[in-house]
Amino acid sequence: MQMRLTAVNLDCPDPLALAAFYGKATGLPLHERSGGDFAGLVGEHGLVIGFQKVAGHRPPTWPDGEVPPQLHLDFDVDDLDGAVAELTALGASVPPGRPRPDLWRVLLDPAGHPFCVSARRGGAA
Template identity: 70%
Template sequence: MRMRLTAITLDCADPMALAAFYHRATGLPVAERSDDDFAGLRAEDGLVLGFQRVEGYRPPSWPTQDVPQQLHLDFDVDDLDEAAALLVSWGAALPEAQPRSDLWRVLLDPAGHPFCLTVPRAPRES
């Protein structure tokens, strides 16, 4: 048996707002919508990045774990500083805590989910 990843879904208070943020950041089109409770972006390979409404949603409290992050997304960018500034102008937050800022930037999306920006590195040879 082989499983294929078909979707990653993030909890949030406002699915359409979070879908709009990630649409702007990734260019993935909004492909699914269910009333105001769900929105999804679909990649060319069919992978859906989904956003579902959760009543009483509490954002992760990164870098503390009072409210755990449970997962985070990583995105390759050409320039860490430029990409971070653009994403902040679109509603992301750049927390003070930046472990290994030489390798990546941690940001918080508008719903408080941490995500990382990285510069692509050459693949390791085995």
């Protein structure tokens, strides 16, 4: 048996708002079926980053872990400091604690999910 990954979905309180954040951050287009309780972005090879509405959603509380993150997304960027500045301007926040800031930066999306940005090989740190 061989499986092909087609989507990664994040629970959130407002799918369209979270899709807008990641859409601006990545440049990925909105999935044609976005609206209501689901929104998605279409990536390379048709991979969808989906956002689904969950009533009573409790965002992860990274780094304290009271509500643990179930997954996180990683993105490569050319300039770590520049990416952090742009992402916080879009609505991301920087949590306390900075494990290995020379290699990657942890941020929280507007729904509280942690995600990482790493310097692309050959890019500036």
